[in-house]
Amino acid sequence: MDRGTQHTATALIDAVRERATAARVAEAAAFVAVGDWATAHTSEEVVGDPITALGEWREESFVEALAGDQFLELGGPGAPVVAEFCIGEVAAARGCSFDAARRLVGDAIELRYRLPRVQARIAAGEVDVWRGRRIAQSTRTLTFEAASFVDRHIAYVAHKATGPEVDRLVAEAAARFDPETTEAERAEADGGRHLTIELGDIGYTDPLTGCLRGTVDVHGTLDLADALDLERTVAHVARQLVALGCDQDLDVRRSIALGEIARRCDGVTTLQYDAASGPDGDETRPVQRARREVVLFVHLDQAAIAGTLNGFGPGIDACTGMTGIDLARLDTPGAPRGAITAEQVQAWCASPDTTVTIRPIIDLNLEDAVNGYTPPDRIADHVRARWPSCVFPYCTRSSRTADLDHCRAYDDNGPPGQTSTKNLFPLCRRHHRMKTHREMTTGNKWTYRPTDPTDPTQNEPPNAVIWTSPMGLRYLVDRDGTHPWPPTTT
Template identity: 40%
Template sequence: MTSSRLLDPALAAVADAQHAVLRQEVARLVAVLDWCAAHEVSEAEASLHTMTPGLQLGGPGCPWVSEFDTHDLACVLGRSPDSCAVYVGNALELRHRLPRLWARVVGLEVPVWKAFRIAEQTQQLPPAGAAEVDRALAPTAHSCTFAQVDRTVASALAAHCPDEVERRRLAALEHRRFDVHLDHVRSLDGTVEVTGTLDLADAVDLDTAVAGVAAQLGELGCHESWDARRALAVGEIARAQLALDLETTTGRGVTVYAHLRSDSDVVETTGTTITTEQLATWCRHPGTQVTITPVVDLPGGDPTAAQALAQQVAAWRHDDAHIKPVIDLSADLTSAGYTPSPRLAEQVDVRDRRCVFPFCNRRRTDRDHTQPHDSGGETRSSNLARLCRSHHRAKTHSPWTYQQLRPGVFEWHSPAGATYTVDRSAEP
């Protein structure tokens, strides 16, 4: 950092503000580490699976912290549980296993985010390997590139854990994946991200196939850009593969939970927004199967527009679309026994969208009885909520408590005495 006095007063003000941000970030980091020290549990206690289980969030040798107490910390930081765990893990790694880098961070010579980038990498190393990276990178951490960090960590891993390098290479083969992110449809344009990690040979074959079909589409008169034709090619390849199995239903399937206002030309679906024209394009495509579920929103609404949309879908297709009964998110449905009926389960899932714990964004959830079923809690809309497994355990085995004030509105009370309100009805 330069110590010279800037002549431009406005630029000097920016520099002062930047320096203040660095100080505040370090102050928050130190406060979090003090909190970790106050909520530390021993490895022996953590292994007993007691009522206060522990988490090892940093690398080997870092202290363990109380799992349920981290939920309080996540709420105070305004972070999701996963984001909070990453932050705490990096903080513990930096403080306990990278002392040289830690000293530079406290001295405001290296920003917290850059140090965390290194700490995230060294958590996979044994103590000696982390110490080697600390010695190599601390002096130049303020200016080194991410590629330099990766090379230094890889060198330390090879030197200290040669067997681990081979194990990771073989394990990487088991972590190949191909994901189509249907739960994150982009609003209005109706597109989704596709990501994957493939074997090199498979990746080359896929790229060749996509390029070949994209070229054929151009020869057949498609005037889209090359990138757009490659995207279209993936769909064509997929539909061709489906058609090979005569017992498999071909074509795409579109399910829409329709939250449609009469004065709007967009359809509010679960997790995204699309135009009616985008929906029309899907419906007119050969082989498309469309399911429409009209939804009456919180705190109440009119299903007429959604029902009209369902009728429009039938007109677009010139046949009957699959139109399901209206879901009223304000209705208090009931089921006999512990397990909710499919209709009740669908209503709760659409209403809550994801885990209802403060700041949690996890979509893989349980349906929790707010008042436990074995204590007289009924299986009904007003007594059910979506909780991820971690927060379900916290509600069951720790002092965390919550209640549903009205449909889609939940009030949580933390062991530290804080109160948080989660209002799904207010979300767009």
């Protein structure tokens, strides 16, 4: 691509960015106007206030009330109630249904009165309206204190928070501020575990094909740790079937794998086919039962070591100031990340088939380095703890499954210490390829470098990287997300 063509292409990308920003600002202004309109039609009563029992109303008064304007509870506890008829004006102005306008007004009220920090960023055009509404819809059932907790922790990253990340934070807030309900729900979920094999359907004819199916449906609900163990084993046996000559697609091989696992298990002794004899061979050998592995990453600070947790004693939640439940964070490849109770972790670790590994990470600000190309576990864990996600702009893939890339290319003849916590960054496989290989249209590739806060002329923040696209556009990525960065002066 010649210089003139590249200049035109850059101008087109700049136009896309400018139009997107203008649309975001306009949508935010319209959303703020909806909130202003709804606020002007609120009552002094708030959601959660006691309401006069219907039984105390005279019948004619009740009918009259239903026929006239009413106040609706559209936000969570602590938000004011809103006059119903004002929603019709919003629906007409936006050209949408009443139900859609009702949901819009409810989200605006939730943000304005219970999530003010997120609301402020929406009003400033820093957060898309749809992202703010997604957060508001998740917090509606939380207490006022729990919603404030979510607001404090998500406001500064609301511009990039994904749906699962929001759900995990909401679940953590519910556990912290309503531990009794959380424990009751977890106990109810434990009691609802089941595994059903529909053997009663064997021999029935498929109504669509008219043929005997010869298959049965299996469904159930498992404990998370048991589900992870089963998934790992099924995936492993499905890969083995390929090596043994099975040419079925992945879904079929996974179903076959479950039967293989059942046939290999005999009481407490696991029997495994000898690969040389094939799946139909008679040779089997007893092996040890597969063990579950629980890896605990222990994050400690000086207050935890010294036992001075800001005056909070054992069993007191530092975030809520009241007795609560202890939480841990789940970060397992192939499983959803989020908060779980410490009691559940204890139950996993108490199993006799569990191997428990404790890996302490004391201070992520310390640097470490080795001379070889491949980083040891301590450095890999350090880097992934420092960067929870792929460091490519706007990527949210977990660093637990990402490659560790040498930002400055490793040189066999270079100085020692090239594999260090300062030079390694997690990149998911797709973005690792984009960083490694050149783009066909421009002949350039994505490049990045750590920021240099010591250079006063650049005004770069610490603990971040700056990416340059093949078109010359730059982006700054730190733990708070991705930010467009000014182009270089050259």
